[in-house]
Amino acid sequence: MFLTKKQLEILRFLRSFRNEHAVSPTLDEIAESFSVSRVTIFEHLKKLEEKGAIRKRKAYARGIEILHDPDLPEERGKSVETLEFPVLGRIRAGSPLEAIEDRETITLSELIPHGQNNYLLRVVGDSMIEDHIQDGDFVIVEKRSVANNGEMVVGILEDNEATLKRFFREKGRFRLQPSNPNYPPIYTKTLEIRGVVVGVIRQIR
Amino acid sequence: MFLTKKQLEILRFLRSFRNEHAVSPTLDEIAESFSVSRVTIFEHLKKLEEKGAIRKRKAYARGIEILHDPDLPEERGKSVETLEFPVLGRIRAGSPLEAIEDRETITLSELIPHGQNNYLLRVVGDSMIEDHIQDGDFVIVEKRSVANNGEMVVGILEDNEATLKRFFREKGRFRLQPSNPNYPPIYTKTLEIRGVVVGVIRQIR
């Protein structure tokens, strides 16, 4: 993805505006800040969207979302520096084959999906055991109200109870599939999806 | 500041909408969600603003700001850039039992053992699958040269190869036990322990 200079400037402006005002700016506001016309900004935003840097919906006021932030690495580094881990390479859990060699570091923010829309849930029970999520694990959940088939979702059933299952849309109903042969799937006509599991964290005593 | 029931509901809706969409809702969107007219919402918001719970500017699309969140103790604006996650409670992976209710936050540094002596390894292979560590997972390893029976260790064998196994001290030898019935244990007389697994992190695509 190659952004022109102007596009990059606009992207930066978007971010800083959001930081300050908690909402995205309008075309006019961006245009005024750059002393150009609204149409110019409109075109730039179109390009930015084509390039996948932002998302905007049709006729949706103040609805520009930043998908890719070009400055992020440095900015994150500050507050996360204490949470940096060296990655000492790969280890073969099967037969011993690969030695520990490479050296790089990784910050947890790279490794762990983190954002306004993520939260943790502690897992109770073993119904997702074949997905290697065990009792006591924390799952990182991204808040979403829709899911794709096969994704692991946090769903609210009719009786207002929350559960963690794999999601499948079937004819006229939803199937919530445990990944444990000892548990039957749950079928429901109404389902509120609260989020999708994007990560797992486990502490070993 | 005394909020009526409806006002509280709306405030909660504002928050959840923002969580999901990254922008504030319009009057219409709120109105539709509550199945009332736009004007009704307008009035409610006016009251909410008088009471200091939100801020909205004149004719400013999607510009409602939440000033006071009744469900949140006192935490505004703090945890954006730090690696703090809200923990929204527990979820039962077995049968759906517990709803999502409690609200607290946890920082990753609490959750993830972190220190000068810890590093990450990416796991290749499935020999630890019954410990629910799968191919591609990162394990957090605490540097240590000794281990207790049963701990999961990173060991270097005589041929200078690294492996991840459970550690057992036996008569005159060590046993490195995969947690996968398809793999046999490894017996060795000399073993260099590089560390002990204290955590697991998994990203889900």
Added chain:
DNA sequence: CCTTTCTCTGACCATTTTTTCAGGGGATCG
């Protein structure tokens, strides 16, 4: 030179969104 890319414009229209106006109904309390 020609073509392409990037930047830009004024004028105008379409749609979304907020705001006002002019009310109605029900509940509670003195």
Added chain:
DNA sequence: CGATCCCCTGAAAAAATGGTCAGAGAAAGG
């Protein structure tokens, strides 16, 4: 009862915001 909240309505005005159209200049590169 009368006064006061709270919750609600449809219709229409008034902003604001987003989008389209038909161009234009300037720079870069073949």
